Amino acid sequence: MSRCRINIAVIEPSQIIYEGFSNMLLKSEDHYCLYRLSDLSELTNGLNLKFSVVILNPAIIQNKVNSFLKIKKNFPDTVWIGLVYCFYDSELLMKLDDTISITDAPEQIIQRINNLHSRYSCDANHNKDLSEREIEVLMLLTRGLSSKEIADKLSISVHTVVSHRKNLVEKTGIKSLPGLTLYAISKNFIKLEDHLT
């Protein structure tokens, strides 16, 4: 139950390789959700998904390394793995976080993906209590204050408020303001009477 779902994008033109690869991943006990994309550009438009791992055929980026690096920069939490079955310049492969070869054993490949992914584990923040500052931000949020107003009130930067908000969402698993309000009441951070006055 501890492991969360891993979204993987696969950019591999060969149908056979893709299907073999996806079958291998889906047979493992980990919870992978696979999306086949035809091009890098599909990462940025259309699907509004967060991919933990992108597995791609290096040929896809061979002639557009610069645009690849730009895209990579936009997805700092994503792990980029090359799926290699013919010769590529080592400099090209260095641009990726890691490579796997189709001759690798399935267990090895899966372990590799999981290791890389856990570096960016999505539940790093789970089960941690809120800090005092976060509770302060939460209380002000539930009173309907904007990030800017909260920053002024606590004499901190808007950027810091945004980062507290991000932590709040990650720790509680709750994104909407009404949901956070409900959370705050159930944890006795605020009382309903405070809210009405």
Added chain:
Amino acid sequence: MLDLINENPSLLLLMEYFEIDHAVNDMTVQELCRKNKIDLDVFLIFSNLYNDFHPNLQEVMGTDLDVQVIIKFLKNSHNYYKNDKYPEIKQYINQLYNHQNSSDVKRVEVFFNDYFNEVLEHLDYEDKVAFPYFKQLSEQKVDIKKCVFSSNEYRVHHTDIETKLSDLKNLLLKHISLNKDYILRRKLLSALFELERNLNIHSIIEEVILLPLIEEIENKLKR
């Protein structure tokens, strides 16, 4: 078809949306689609979604998908949300409150009712404004230049109805403790999970399949 259902019973719901009789006998998928006059490609892409395989843009645009079947499917799923799943969840929460009489549960109920109203508004907008336009467009009955509505407007107004659902689920799983009524709560949570998964597929169909198709028709007509 029977094999597929045995492997993934959630396809029964998909069949309901396609208005297919669940008694499939020994029919193959192709025979079933032919009998029910359903575009085979649409059926396959949607079934794959239910099995966690997602289509790419080429698959969507490369085949001549039947927009009307897609709209029928989405409309039926709206009916399922409106008349079946959300009321079921509402009933569980209500029962939970009657048993527990706790203020936390009461607030969950208020939260849910507000959310449900938002969802109804959203579905109503799609049923009454967006889908009729898409339908006319696919029948080429629209004078595109005189039209005030467009897929772009739809894209802009396409609100996210999944966030609050996930909030509700997390509140019940992580933050609000009850000391009894575990059975009732399990039923409530199962219904929330089921709905969440279904809504997730639903929005992929709307955003990744239907919208690009509609935009393509619009572009053709504008030329």
